[in-house]
Amino acid sequence: MKITPNILYEILLDELGIQKWWPVDSSYHKNHSSDPRFEVMVGAILTQNTAWSNVEKALTNLKIKKILEIEKISNIDLEHLREMIKPSGFFNQKAQRIKNLASHLHNNYHSDLNCFFDQELFIIRNELLSLNGIGPETADSILLYAGNFPIFVVDAYTKRICKRLPIKAGDSYDEIQLFFQRELNKKYNTEKLTQIYNELHALIVIFVKNYCKKRPECCKCPIRKYCNF
DNA sequence: GTCCAGGGCCGTT
DNA sequence: AACGGCCATGGA
Numbered sequence: 001m002k003i004t005p006n007i008l009y010e011i012l013l014d015e016l017g018i019q020k021w022w023p024v025d026s027s028y029h030k031n032h033s034s035d036p037r038f039e040v041m042v043g044a045i046l047t048q049n050t051a052w053s054n055v056e057k058a059l060t061n062l063k064i065k066k067i068l069e070i071e072k073i074s075n076i077d078l079e080h081l082r083e084m085i086k087p088s089g090f091f092n093q094k095a096q097r098i099k100n101l102a103s104h105l106h107n108n109y110h111s112d113l114n115c116f117f118d119q120e121l122f123i124i125r126n127e128l129l130s131l132n133g134i135g136p137e138t139a140d141s142i143l144l145y146a147g148n149f150p151i152f153v154v155d156a157y158t159k160r161i162c163k164r165l166p167i168k169a170g171d172s173y174d175e176i177q178l179f180f181q182r183e184l185n186k187k188y189n190t191e192k193l194t195q196i197y198n199e200l201h202a203l204i205v206i207f208v209k210n211y212c213k214k215r216p217e218c219c220k221c222p223i224r225k226y227c228n229f
Numbered sequence: 230g231t232c233c234a235g236g237g238c239c240g241t242t
Numbered sequence: 243a244a245c246g247g248c249c250a251t252g253g254a
Contacts, residue, residue, distance in 0.1 A: 044235090045236095047234090047235050047236090048235085048236040048237070049233095049234065049235085049236045049237085049249090050234060050235080050236085050250090050251080050252095051233080051234040051235085051251085051252075051253070052234085052235070053234090053252075053253070054234080054250095054251060054252060054253085055235090057251090057252085086250090086251075087251060087252075088250090088251070089234090089249080089250040089251040089252080090236090090237095090248095090249050090250055090251085091249095091250070091251080092249075092250090093237085093238085093249060094249095097237090132237090132238080133236090133237065133238080134237085135236060135237045135238085136236090136237095137235080137236060137237090138236070138237080141235080153235085155235050155236085156234090156235075156236080157235070201235085204235095205235055208235090209234095209235090213233095214232090214233075
């Protein structure tokens with residue numbers, strides 16, 4: 001049986017239920033009047049090729065020290081930042097990347113994310129991509145989960161299930177992204193699309209973690225009948 | 230001990 | 243354009 005992004009979304013939602021994403025500790029930001037969108041941005045860099053459990057440790061360190069804010073990180077000593085995020089791995093490059101991002105936001109937007117996100121999608125995307133250490137997936141995660149823009153995030157998991165099922169969406173990041181957006185765009189209006197992109201990416205992550213692992217557990221897979229792997 | 234995780238950069242073909 | 247090496251910690 002042939003499967004499309006629309007069907008994939010319906011089945012995964014039906015089988016796995018609504019996921020709550022992106023994981024952000026909103027009570028922390030209420031108590032500290034900080035911007036949860038910046039936590040998403042930092043998390044997006046920290047989670048590059050890294051297990052989320054390790055990212056949480058790094059984020060917790062930043063919260064304990066109360067430095068999960070644009071202005072503070074743009075001024076922080078780099079060596080100190082390295083120590084804080086050490087559990088997330090790749091801490092040398094990630095510390096530099098996070099500091100660069102914070103400095104950019106501080107210098108160009110006075111640390112005000114409303115100013116930053118109050119621009120057109122493609123402007124923000126190109127700006128993020130111009131920063132060292134922010135590639136297409138990190139940029140799109142920030143746009144979708146921090147900026148609430150309608151853009152579909154493609155990751156290694158998405159590529160894996162496209163290959164295995166298969167869904168012929170292309171090979172490159174941009175091809176796969178445009179394919180999913182075109183298909184889902186046929187069925188949902190723009191308001192709804194942001195929500196669908198958000199949920200589908202979350203569903204794909206949970207699904208791959210539980211079933212479509214590197215060594216897959218096909219016997220209990222909920223979409224086995226659509227799959228040729 | 231081995232494998233792997235919600236990428237991206239840089240140098241080489 | 244495509245590919246390989248590299249970055250690093252912690253859990254399974």
